[in-house]
Amino acid sequence: MFELDMRSRQPIYEQLVDKLKELIISEVLKADEQLPSVRTLAQQLTINPNTIQKAYRELEVQGYIYSVKGRGSFVNPNSLVINSEKLETVKKELLKVLSEAMYLGLKADDVIALVRELDASIGGTSEV
Structure with missing residues (x-):
């Protein structure tokens, strides 16, 4: 999906938030499209699942995504x-x-x- 710069001074979760926002704003990720699960994305990027969870939480607070308990996270059409x-x-x-x-x-x-x-x-x- 994308790469993160592990040497950057910017925290990994912030990089992840920025990359996902970019994909949402440019409509690569469409409204109501499901995001990769925390576990799947953590394995793909080889980073701690807690980092992914923190990024998803931040995106939800900013209104870019929403979560459905037991189903995952989705792109917010109201963004x-x-x-x-x-x-x-x-x-x-x-x-x-x-x-x-x-x-x-x-x-x-x-x-x-x-x-x-x-x-x-x-x-x-x-x-x-």
Whole structure:
């Protein structure tokens, strides 16, 4: 499914949360699709099942997945609503970071070039 960087300073469960969010947001994992069981994913990634459980719990708290007792974890179809709220938070954070970058000398053209580069790397087609 994906790989984790065991040498990274970022905790493994956070890497797992980020990777799963990415798969959900990009709709690789569809609404109501079942996620791999904790045991299965722990074996595939060769990490402790408690780490997987912690990541799943965090995704559930953030609204990206839901659990059904005895059946497993599934992609939350309501995550699009939550995503719009999260998007507003991200926009505010992005404005702060861009303001600081421009204050430090980053030009608007450089910002636009970075956005275009990012858009191309994720297969986007939007015009900037």
